[in-house]
Amino acid sequence: MTDQADTLRSELRARLPDRLPPRLGVAVSGGGDSVALLHLLHDITQTEQTRLFAATVNHGLRPEAAAEADQVAELATRLGIAHETLLWQGWDGAGNLQDQARQARYRLLTDWARRNDIPAIALGHTADDQAETVLMRLGRAAGVSGLSGMPDARDQNGVTLLRPMLGITRQDLRDYLSGLGEGWIEDPSNHDQKFDRIKAREALTGLGALGISAQSLARVAENLAQAREALARYTQESARKCATVDGGDVYIDRNSFGLLPMEIQRRLVVGIIAWIAGQGYPPRGTAVDQAATAVREGQTLTLAGCLLIPHKDKMWFCRELNAVATETAAPQEVWDDRWVLTGPRAAGAEIRALGQAGLPQVPEWRALGKPRQALLSSPAVWSGQNLLAAPLADYSNGWSVDFAPHRAEFYSSLLSH
Template sequence: MTKQADTLLPELRARLPDRLPPRLGVAVSGGGDSVALLLLLHEIAHNEPIRLFAATVNHDLRPEAAAEADQVAELAARLGIPHETLLWQGWDGAGNLQDQARQARYRLLTDWAQRNDIPAIALGHTADDQAETVLMRLGRASGVSGLSGMPYARDHCGVTLLRPMLGITRQSLRDYLLGLGEGWIEDPSNHDQKFDRIKAREALTALGALGISAQSLARVAENLAQAREALALYTQESARKFAKVDRGDVCIDRNGFRLLPTEIQRRLIVGIIAWIAGQGYPPRAAAVEQAMAAVGEGQTLTLAGCLLISHQDKAWFCRELNAVSTATAAPQEVWDNRWVLSGPLTAGAEVRVLGEAGLPQVPEWRALGKPRQTLLSSPAVWSGENLLAAPLADFTNGWTAEFAAYRPEFYSSLLSH
């Protein structure tokens, strides 16, 4: 073990769960950060009952990408670690490249983990990455949650993503690799000034004269993360008082909502949207403020794949019909990343939205006392144009609708934002 490892290993281990899962994934791009992570975790695995699995995402954006993934595979083979290369295909060129690549990377990694019964994946983000994130969010006038940066751990589609190196600098990891005589791959995009992250990296260098460093900004993010957790707890307590879950929708008492501090109102709405529509970037601040006003004033609007309906002294949040109008799944498969419908074996049965065609076929939906729009976007079982069941509208016909196993309970989900 090198002198650098003696320093890095305790810091890394302290940011991992006390009890590691028996199968732990490692995302390895071939860059210095992720190569160092793989080697350090390999050291930890010598002393703890865990087995490592490595994966590399080939975004297929550069001619060298395939060869670089092969280099990672060779390193993993030398260490005796199973490795798989995950290829990103099908990008149509629309949208922000870095954002699209990031979303694809997490999707491919979590799919890989689920296929291989791997409950957690370690990622190679460093204190420098955290500092750059904080600087970029400063430029967007972010609040406490934004400036608290990336969390050390979070759930993504039932897989825990771990970032145990957020307190370790990029340079210290490279010093560790140099001490071992290990090489790494330098991605040329790390010097491309058209990307905001690279601009933030350059700005961070200039800020050194003021005593602002990657480590100091990472500590700021950690301090704000503690404040974020306190606010999240307050939000959860408020939700238990003023919000209830009704068949996958959330109903808020509008009078109670008005009593909450503005920041807690904002967090509650963002948490509801994330729970109903799925994780991802939260809605823009202006859109959240519109939703806050709509709850208070009794208005109806759409927001980030959700529909807000004001009904008497309540505000209902449900899935927006247009967001799920084309979603399909087979019975017992996950529909809209939320629901699993199970029932009698029926040839040709398909899960689709209940919609305008299905609701008139549900005899007693009004007895539920819910706004009509909340039921339109609920899942139903169809055989062609024949409605077989709509469990959330009380037309069960032997069918049930349950949340996907990886979806958190609503109130606990508020602690993860």
Template sequence: MTDQGETLRREIRARLPERLPPRLGIAVSGGGDSVALMHLLQDIAQFEQVALYSATVDHGLRPEAEAEAAWVAEQAAILGIPHETLIWWGWDGAGNLQDQARQARYRLLKDWAKRNEMTAIALGHTADDQAETVLMRLGRTAGVTGLSGMPYIRERDGITLLRPMLGITRKSLRGFLSAGNVDWIEDPSNHDSKFDRIKAREALSGLAPLGISAQSLARVAENLAQAREALDRYTQESARKVAVVDGGDVCIDRSGFELLPSEIQRRLIIGIIAWIAGQGYPPRSAAVDQVVAAVRDGLAMTLSGCLVIPKGDKTWFCRELNAVATQAAAPTEVWDNRWVLSGPEASGVEVRALGEAGLPEVQNWRALGKPRQALLSSPAVWKGESLIAAPLVDYSNGWRAKFAPHWPEFYSSLLSH
């Protein structure tokens, strides 16, 4: 390995968890960044006796994509790394293409990892990607969280996403590949200025006279990530004082909430919604401000599949019935991405929301002290139109409801949303 390769390998290893999982995935598009990561990570994996697996997502948007995925498979085979091509068929020509493709990519990679019993995937994002992200978020007047950029490590739906190259530039990686006579594929979309990321890339090249570079902006993002972590810990401490978890719902004391700094109020709201409705893009700033005002004024509202319900001097946050009304799952399968119900062996039963049809069957629901709407969206066991059990509303009949293994404990989740 060249001295340059050794330096890059040390940088990458320093940004990975101290102990790597026995089976590690890597997403490889064929571009210079991910190809370099595959070569460098293979050396690390061999040394630490980690089984490395690779995957390429074919979005089906370019005729060359199939051949490019096949090329990646060949390069992975040369290195002795198993490879799989993941195909997305979901684009219908409507909506934001880049956003839908990004979400599909993560979904396909997550499913691939779980299918192959992997708990982590390495991604090839670089310092340049981080800098471009910061510039784009500056244009959207982002705060501390947005300007802290992409994290080196993030948990998402039970899979750990690793970005160990956020401090390394594209130029360094391509220099490493060129020195080793290793080819890569240039995606033509990387030069299409209709995309915001490419505009940010072009703008970044003109900021050099001010001393602003990919590495300097990546460092700024890292500094702000430390500030974000401090704010997250303050939010967690505040949540322990003003918020109580009841089943899958969160109840906050309004008087205690009003004493919190406005930034902590907003972070707590975002964290509650993410925990109840699922991690994803946080609500827009204006919508979060509306919820803060609703809590302060004792008003009800709906946001991102969650209900905000005042009751006495408290405000409850719970799942909205409309968000789960059509969902169904077999017992022991995950329902609403967070609940697993188990109980007596029975045929022909399924998990659905308790809903308006089930609540009248629970005679003592008022004694629970929770808003009626919060109970409607709770998981229940049905056999046809007959209610068998509703464990979260004290109608268990031998059934239990537990969070799925990947679902975090509420207070812990506030450190990673």
């Protein structure tokens, strides 16, 4: 048991940053993978200057969820780890349940981390999860990025998400917990054949005769991840030559764009959209191909909350007005998850999109040389129906606008999406 535990700790530590942050979060559902992660990280952080914090997301979808979260809280208390249960509320029943729950889970976890000054969260994904992801993406005819699976680390909402167990199998973790005499919770949805991931899990069990296992597919993903990194760096170099940031928008030279390899064109489109609209699941391949074609041919297009606008020999990427039309925030609060506006005290001031009503109130906006639609979605300061300021439209009136601290600079963001 000692040798197995040492091996698991060594494998896990090798995938973590060389220097752990002073405060590290860990997401614990109560399942075998995350419970093992909690124990292993507890052991590792005993000899490092790092304090561990745990969080459990209760999606409220099963009556047992609250009691399961309490079990995790009891385990964390036993290990001397601070724990918080995060409750998902407000789902209206629209959209794909699994996708909505996944997005909510990451949003709740990253909000919790930022609230508690925790720069990174460890997640319990295993080699089996990676293999299942690769199989599902094979079914969707994914390219290099898709088949490289889940990355060891990525940024989301200003928090680094770490997956240090992608080289460890689910069975090894359960054997480790059994050796500790530690139990875990089995989620009944892990056997529900209506979910694609469970179908992939079942399919994987029948591929052993071909030498295809969770570990071999996880290694394939790692190999492709190296190719993905090389392509990302090529994309970044290409962006520096043909893409320009203007406020919160990006415009690219269409002629230079057309000379890039198709794969780099697609990656640049995805990277720009992710920077403007926020990190999330990227548009499907067909939609990205349509966007690349629109850039080359100078066609207007709406995609994933962004608007592509041809303007002379340039293509502008900007926020779509409909995506922010109902967004509001107080001064000094984050608006559209990327802007913070500060300025003189004004009664009833709030941040809203400049919009159709605001643009006519901005003197000389045409002198900026930007497409009209790009300015409509920019942040502005309002008091009722009175426009007080629109800093990105060169109408500041003492107000300034800055990117939210968690938003990366554009060119560096191309290495992280």
